Amino acid sequence: MKILLRIAWRNLRKQRTKTLIVGVIMVVGIVVLVVGNSLMDSATRGVERSYTKNYTGHLIISGKHNGRLTLFGFQDMTAMERSVPHIPEYEQVLEYVRSLPYVEQVNPQITASALLSIGDEAVGATQLFGIDPVQYRSMFPDNIELVAGEFFAPGEQGIVLSAAVAERIERRHGITIKPGDKVLLTGVSVQTGMRIREVPVTGIFRFVQSNPQLDMISLLDAANARDLAGLVVGHAEVAELTEQEQAFLGELDIDCLLSGLDNLIVEAESETVLDIEDLFASLESEPAPSAEYKEDTGAWHFLIVRLTDEKYVARAAADLASFFAANDIPAQTSTWLQGAGVTAELGYGIKNIFNGIVAVIAVVAVIIIMNTLVISVTERTAEIGTMRAIGAQKSFVWKMVLCETLLLTGISGAVGIAVGGAILGVLNTVGIKATNMFYEIIFGGPVLKPQLSLSAVFTAVIVVLVVGVVASSYPASIVMKMPPVRAMQSE
C-alpha cells in the first residue's frame, strides 16, 4: 500500500499541469455540490420548519382517500368531482391522538373554497380554513398578524379575511372591507350543491410567513365552513324555541309534518293569530343564543398534529395506522409535505432540478477527468508494461491507477469541501435576503442562513469516490488488456 501511495503521489507531482487541471475541475465541482446542496438543504429545512410550525404540524390525519389531498383540498384532476372526506369517528380518533405521549398539540380544520360577494357584486374567490379559533391560535400563535378587528369568538359566526384578498378587492373593485362588514360566501359541494352564507367580517389578518397560496386563505368559523364544504354536521341539540316560534308552529306534530303539505295546511291551527312580519322582526331583535365555548365534536376534514419532536413522525404514523386498522376506522395520516400543497413542494422540486444539474456536472467532470487520466495512463503504458513484466498482477496496476485517482479526487474533494464550508460560513453570517415572493417560498422565509449540511458533505464524498473509481477504471482497463510485451513496446 505504501508503495502504491508513493508512486501515486510522485506521479501526481510529476504531472503537475494535468493534476492541476483535474484538481481545479474537482474543486469547483465539489464547491458547487457542497454549497448548492447545503443551500437547498437549509432552504428545505426552512420550508419544513416554517410549514410544520405555522400551518401543517408534523402529521395530518384525514379520512381515507386516494389522490393528492392537501390542506387546500384535492390538488389533482379529480378535485372538482369529489369532496374532501371527513375524519370518521372523530372523537375516538381525537381521544387516541391526545393519549399519545409524544403528541404536543392538535388542531382540527376544515377546508373549503368560496366566491366572495359584497352586496350584489362578486369580488373574487378565497380559500377557507374552517377552524376553532382558540385551538387554531393556540397551535399557531406566532404566525397570525391581525391587521384590523379581531378573531370571532368560539361558537360565533364570522370570517377573518385575508389581508391579501381584502387588498385585491380594494384594488380591483374599489371596495374597502372593514371589520363589521358582511360578506356573502358562495360555496359549491358535490353533496349539497350551491350554498350561500352571509358572514360578518370580524377581522383582517395576514400570515407572518406566507406565500401566494397561503395569501388566499381566510379563516372561517367551523359551522359555516362545514356548510360551504357540504359536510353533514353530526351535531344534535335540543332546540329551545321562543313562545312566538312555538306559536308559529302551533299544534304541528311529526306525523303531520310527514303526511304532506295538504295536511299541514289543514291541521296547522293556532289559537294565536301570528303576523309573519312580527315574527321576523322579533327574530332580528332577539340576541343570538350565546353558546358556551366547548370543543366542537362535529365533522372535520383534518386533524393537524404537532409532535414534541419530529423524530417521532414515523412512530406516530405507525401507531396511528395500527389504531385505524384495529378500530376499522377509514382514516389515514399524511406528512406535512403531502398536506402543504404545491408551493411547499416547489422547493423540493427545485432541489431535484438542482440535483439533476449536479449529476450532469458530475458526468461532465468524470468525462474530463477520465480523458485526462487516459492520456496520463497511456503515456505510462510502457512503465506499466514493465511492472507487469517483472511480476505486478493486474490488480496491482488497477490499485495503482485507482490510488492515484482517489488521491487526486480526495485532496480536491477535501479542498472543495473546505472552500464550500468557508463560503457557507460567510453566507450564514451575512444571510441571503429573499428579494421576492418566489425566493421567500424557496427559502422558507425572508432570509436564508445556509449551514454546511452533513448530507451535502456525504454526497460530495460519494461523488468523489464514484468519480475516482469510474474515471480510473477505463484507463486502467485499457492498459491491462494489453500484453506486457506490447505495453513495453509502446514507448
Place this chain on the structure above:
Amino acid sequence: MAIIELQDVHKIYSLGKTEVHAVKGVSFQIASGEFASVIGPSGSGKSTILNMIGCIDQPTSGVVRINGTATSGMSDRELTKLRHQSLGFIFQSFNLIPVLDVYENIEFPLLLGKTAIPKAEVRDWIMYLIEQVGLSGHIHHRPNELSGGQRQRVAIARALVTRPAIVLADEPTANLDSKTGQSILELMRKMNAELNTTFIFSTHDASIVGITDHVIRLLDGTIVEERYQNKADGAGAMS
C-alpha cells in the same frame, strides 16, 4: 534437467493484413546455471524468443517449458507469478520506474510478492546488490539523474533482487559504452558464479558471445548454429 525448453516453437505476428513469421520451429534446451546467448542479426527472432521464455509473450504454436512446466496453459495470474518468482529481466532500454529512486526501483519486485521478509534482511540484500553494481553513492537518485550505464546497473540489481532462477537480458550492452558494457558483463558473470543464476542474453555483441558457455545462432527465425564453448569438457551441454 533443462530449466528452459523450447519445442518446435513458432511465432507469427499480424501486421494488418501481413503476417510476419518471426520464429519458425525453434527447439533448444538450456540447463540450470548456464551463461547462454541467443545471437543473430536484427529481425532474426532473438528478442521474440526471449519474450516467450520470459512469459511476456506467447508462442503461436509449440511448447515453452520453464522448470518443466509448459507456459501455454497458464492463466495471466499464474504467468505473472512465474515471472515474479522465477524470472528476472534486463531490458535494452532499462525500463526503470521513473518516479522511484535507485533503492526503490531495486526494492520494487520484492514489494509485489506476498512473502514476508524481515525489513532488515531486505535492506541488507538490496544494499549488497547496490554495492555490487557500484551504485552506493547513488542510492537516492532517480533514473533521470543517472547515466545509461548506471541505469543498466540498477536494472541488473532489480533483476537479481528476487533471486530468480533465470535472468533474461535483452541486448544489455546495446546502449552502453564498451567499458561500461564490459564491467556490467563481469558483474553478471560474477552473479552467475555466486548465485548459480541462469543467464540468457539476446545480443549481437561479440564480446558477450565470447564469454557465454552456450551459443544459439538464429537467422530468419530458425536456429542455424548451436554450440557450447569455454568449458573444455563441454559441461552444461544437454544430451
